[in-house]
Amino acid sequence: MHIQIFFDTCILFSYLNPIELFHPDAVQLINVINDSSKFTIKGKVKDFRGYILDIVEDEFFNILHHKMNQVLQDIHDFCRQTRSFTEEELTQRLTLLIRQEFPLANLIE
Numbered sequence: 001m002h003i004q005i006f007f008d009t010c011i012l013f014s015y016l017n018p019i020e021l022f023h024p025d026a027v028q029l030i031n032v033i034n035d036s037s038k039f040t041i042k043g044k045v046k047d048f049r050g051y052i053l054d055i056v057e058d059e060f061f062n063i064l065h066h067k068m069n070q071v072l073q074d075i076h077d078f079c080r081q082t083r084s085f086t087e088e089e090l091t092q093r094l095t096l097l098i099r100q101e102f103p104l105a106n107l108i109e
Contacts, residue, residue, distance in 0.1 A: 082090055 082093070085093070
């Protein structure tokens with residue numbers, strides 16, 4: 001059940017917060033989600049909100065897992081680069097990101 005919730009959350013995150021600003025190839029992930037004909041439906045589950053979800057073949061989850069790892073790596077790299085920033089510099093940079101409405105800015109903050 002936890003894995004289902006995780007994947008459900010990742011799918012929602014991909015729809016609501018496109019990551020192309022961080023990864024130019026992320027559009028492929030959105031295309032994969034939108035073009036379900038590329039995958040065979042393996043079954044249906046009810047998620048924690050009561051919605052019925054189609055479970056597709058493993059390749060979809062492998063792609064999704066890879067893309068989410070890229071996002072996490074970006075956050076990790078960002079944090080590593082900003083270790084030398086003063087609090088004021090970091091606040092200024094994050095404020096600029098948030099104003100530009102980058103999807104991950106709030107998460108990084």
